[in-house]
Amino acid sequence: MAPVIHPVRTTDDMSAATTVVVIGGGIVGLSAALVLVERGIPVVVLEKGRIAAEQSSRNLGWVRKTLRGIADAPLAIEAERLWQGMAERTGIDPGFRQSGIMYLARTEAEAAKHQAWLTSVAALGLDSRLVTGAEIDALVPGGKTKWHAGLYTASDARAEPTLANTAIATAAIAKGAVVVENCAVRALSMAGGRVAGVVTERGEIACDQVLLAGGIWSRRFLGNMGIGLPTLPLAASVLRTTPMEGPSQIAVGASDFSFRKRLDGGYTITQRGALFAPLTPDHLRIGLRYLPMLRAEWANVRIGLGRPFLADVALARRWRSTAVSPFERVRTFDPEVNSGLIDEAMCNLSAAWPVFNKARIAQCWAGMIDVTPDSLPVIGAVDKVPGLTLATGFSGHGFGTGPAAAQLAVDLMTGEPPLVSPAPYRPERLLH
Template identity: 30%
Template sequence: MSRLTVDVAIIGGGLIGAWSAYFLARRDKRVVIIEKGVVGAQSSGTNFGNLRLQGRFPGQYPLSLRSQALWEQLEDLIGDRCEFEQTGHLYLSFDQKEREKIEAYAAVSETYGLTIDHLEPSDLRRRWPWLSERVVAATFSARDATANPRLVTPAVARAAKGLGVTVIEHCRVTEIGSGGGAFTVKTDTGTEIDCGQVINAAGAWALAIAEQFGETAPLFPAGPPQFVTEPYPYFIEPSIQAVDGSVIFRQIPRGNIILAGYPRTAADPVANRAPVPAAKTLSAMQSLAKVVPALANCHVIRVWSGIEGYLPDMVPVIGPSRTTPGLFHAFGFCGHGFQIGPGVGLCLSEMIVDGETATPLEPFSIARFENPVETDEKFRREFDSEPAPDRSAS
């Protein structure tokens, strides 16, 4: 058995855990990341890579904008650009009701200082003539961006290691003891870690940790199906999303089209699998062709998914435990964690080092699940047909 003493133990080597470790190390904290697999292997490394600002939950904008500023400094922070590109994000609507929806999103975005272009069909034909005439209106945010999720988390973890962070992979937490203002983290490899604070950033597996301390949340595991096509002549610059959720896609400079086909699919956190049904591939490509007819004959060359944690209000849990001083939660990011990851890590570091953060995190408290919460329309649309999750699998 080996023993390690640190200031902060972070459970989960995804993007949230890596950024938290990085910012804590910059404040001279001794930090260990404990990852059951490899760093960035789940949703942090398998997501679409969108850094979307428009269309966010209103209470998330202060955090989201703070995070975007960090993304814009990515190369200065970690020494790697990770294919970060300020591509802009185009939200499409196909009828009047959807138009009203994107305009409502835009109004909230503008309240927080984001510049939004409101586009009529003539604007769309002029700027992006390859779009289908089915698109009746769109909004465009030039500040929105993309990055390569396969690159980012390992790069942040390397930068954190350069600051002295210890990263332990293939190591599963089995028990966390607390008392006297300190914690002892036990693992299946025999390593025990003594620390003053713990960050629960275990993604779809975070509930088991929270429940050790008398807290819970209706966490639901799911997998967002992702696809990539063969290279095609490059002509699509922005990241594009249909507000009905049927398709979101972008083209990388190498020519490949990356797209996601919703609704999400079932995921198994026990077997650690998130298979993509063949029918999803076909429906995703059909949806893509309806938006960009020129891509009707593109061929998919690879499909994949990861395991994400979802909550019924589609809002993550971020902040201190309600039962245990020194414990902090950061899970249930509902597919939004890539964009806000740097900001979450910075805020957690401030709460641990300074005792507070200036970024409002009250909407993300785990305490909200002490009473029933309203189920988000998107969650109902995607998951009402799914079987109830096995809570023991989380």
């Protein structure tokens, strides 16, 4: 069962023409729409299902700078700044709280990796620091594990995915954006060698530019155009507890669990050290590109072969703009919860902080993460298709960096000075 998103009043009325069409109503697409209307640029957001119904509402809600690579850290820093002003900007509290994030190290080797990261980002002036086991006990009391050290960033934060997307969408609509749900984009329409509009299941909309922010669906959309975007799906299983007294407001990540306090008084918990990879034909097509990243970042990926493989085979890879698209056949991708990972998360966490033995699970869900070979998103123009810009492939970081990534994409579309250097995210590094 997916998290319940606070409802947004969208529209069924589509304009015949606009300036920008955004494909995808997740946090990046909605944030881009907000930036566009604030700059006086007409925009229509088209979502094949319900807004933020996939990973944008299913993520952990962490907003962090900690452990970002040096090339990616500026985007995270700008995202934090934008999150700080989100309640005032939208008129709705998105649950943003700078209550800190801490990564725990059981061993000296793990602590050394944290120290190496601190050294790599020293020039950025972050408030991140190594803390001792005694400091961990003071900051997150009640634990039974003897931790070697922790990497703590007091200014890191959290927000509520089920509130934040609603806040951003509501503000964008109030300022003039058009948001249409249950309307899939089947294809782009071209004229004179550049984008001239989009073909939807309800008809065509003329536009000057298109922003593709389709998450795990972006690869299939581009593939229909003969453009290869290497992204693979990884499923994360998550649970939330009923309201309870817990050890801290600080969000905590260890090698085999994580938890963070929720605005409703409960906790969001996952098995941080393991993700599930439901095998699909794409794993056979492009999987070898991921071997270096798997060794470095996702060593504990659980692999399964079953219904997802057959379901993916059944979805078309190529289709005409007059035909029903895969996006109409699957309005919302709702992966199965991996109960084994849920059990592991609760067992590992309860052993470390026994107070969680008293936790009552209120809900479990799973979300699908679109992962690139270098774990960095693709943000920028597609040279082969003038008028098309991408903001996708966020590799599990889309919620935290979403507002900044969206602004960067809009900057690049409109010729404004970019919020941060777009070089790490250039599409040509991955597209083929």
